[in-house]
Amino acid sequence: MTTRIIATGAYAPGQVIxxxxxAKIVDTSDEWITQRTGIKERHISSGDNTxxxxxxxxxxxxxxxxxxxxxxxxxxxxSVTPDYGTPSLGCMVQKEIGAVNAVAFDVTAxxxxxxxxxxxxxxxxxxxVYNNAIVIxxxxxxxxxxxxxxxxxxxxxxxxxxxxxxxxxxxxxIKEEIGTKGELYDILTEGYTSCxxxxxxxxxxxxxxxxxxxxxREVFKFATKSVVKSVERVLASxxxxxxxxxxxxxxxxxxxxxxxxxxxxxxxxxxFYMNMDRYGNTSSASIPMALNELNERGLxxxxxxxLLTGFGGGMTWGTMLVSW
Ligand code: UT7
Numbered sequence: 365m366t367t368r369i370i371a372t373g374a375y376a377p378g379q380v381i382x383x384x385x386x387a388k389i390v391d392t393s394d395e396w397i398t399q400r401t402g403i404k405e406r407h408i409s410s411g412d413n414t415x416x417x418x419x420x421x422x423x424x425x426x427x428x429x430x431x432x433x434x435x436x437x438x439x440x441x442x443s444v445t446p447d448y449g450t451p452s453l454g455c456m457v458q459k460e461i462g463a464v465n466a467v468a469f470d471v472t473a474x475x476x477x478x479x480x481x482x483x484x485x486x487x488x489x490x491x492x493v494y495n496n497a498i499v500i501x502x503x504x505x506x507x508x509x510x511x512x513x514x515x516x517x518x519x520x521x522x523x524x525x526x527x528x529x530x531x532x533x534x535x536x537x538i539k540e541e542i543g544t545k546g547e548l549y550d551i552l553t554e555g556y557t558s559c560x561x562x563x564x565x566x567x568x569x570x571x572x573x574x575x576x577x578x579x580x581r582e583v584f585k586f587a588t589k590s591v592v593k594s595v596e597r598v599l600a601s602x603x604x605x606x607x608x609x610x611x612x613x614x615x616x617x618x619x620x621x622x623x624x625x626x627x628x629x630x631x632x633x634x635x636f637y638m639n640m641d642r643y644g645n646t647s648s649a650s651i652p653m654a655l656n657e658l659n660e661r662g663l664x665x666x667x668x669x670x671l672l673t674g675f676g677g678g679m680t681w682g683t684m685l686v687s688w
Contacts, residue, residue, distance in 0.1 A: 371425050374653045374656040375421045375525075403618075403641060405642055413447045418457050439500075442478050442481040485529055501648030502648070523643055527652060538685045541597060543590070545678070587675045615645075637655075670687075
């Protein structure tokens with residue numbers, strides 16, 4: 365028994381912000397952003413919160429999977445930018461699509477979030493607890509980006525992507541691993557809320573650590589090392605060689621990270637599917653949004669071996685080898 369992705373979906377807000385638009389608000393240029401990251405534009409919400417993006421993706425997944433909402437067993441949403449502390453985005457999705465028989469919750473693993481969520485769904489399905497799941501990564505990173513910090517604001521975008529998965533006797537998830545290295549947590553943080561208790565007369569206001577804070581070079585090093593090792597372990601445990609891989613769907617952070625990973629793994633660059641030029645880094649939404657585009661373009665066929673792999677804050681990573 366395994367877990368198979370039977371449908372993919374994605375949703376991005378309509379407003380598109382180009383590198384030249386950003387050059388009007390911070391000291392940057394299209395040339396710098398393109399050369400250092402490969403990003404040309406990103407979608408930025410003009411008011412819709414993360415739940416709206418997640419709900420639109422969930423509706424698309426139900427339609428494409430041809431499944432009634434009442435038949436959904438599990439909903440997991442990965443996000444670092446939920447609307448609320450509580451309720452979870454999962455519960456908000458459950459209400460809006462009418463999945464009255466599902467259990468819903470969120471997971472937090474930053475840009476690896478979708479990989480963690482899919483891994484959890486796989487365990488529930490593989491062990492026979494549930495038959496199917498909606499798994500979504502959704503973010504409005506625009507609300508936790510400091511729009512005056514050129515070193516981070518040029519990198520991120522808003523969006524959501526997801527997969528409908530169900531139990532399968534044949535094709536599906538072959539091998540996967542998720543991992544964490546908490547000792548490095550402070551090289552990439554966001555969303556800090558301090559414990560300044562107004563009762564004790566402390567001042568309230570937005571803490572500077574609310575915004576994305578990142579040591580870009582350290583994250584770059586972590587990304588290349590962790591993804592390469594993780595992919596090598598997953599391929600070895602499945603006894604699959606790199607040349608058997610049809611496509612790799614990496615976390616869409618930076619084309620230079622992908623170049624390093626491609627060289628080290630000796631998997632041709634053309635096999636890495638990328639859309640960060642048009643969406644930027646959408647954190648937990650990045651892998652499912654790229655996977656959905658790959659699928660929509662009809663580039664994968666049944667039985668193809670695909671690798672999904674990403675890294676993120678925590679620090680975290682996750683890799684999955686899938687037979688499509
Ligand atoms: O999902 C995980 C999210 N994070 C990542 O994936 C980040 C991984 N790291 C990276 O992608 C890269 O480190 C960055 C794209 C963030 C930065 O690229 P870099 O080649 O490591 O540049 P740098 O930070 O070393 O900065 C080089 C120069 C600096 O100027 P000086 O000190 O050389 O004068 C920066 O101040 O570029 C400057 N700089 C900029 N210049 C124009 C930084 N941001 C910008 C900008 N426009 N937006």
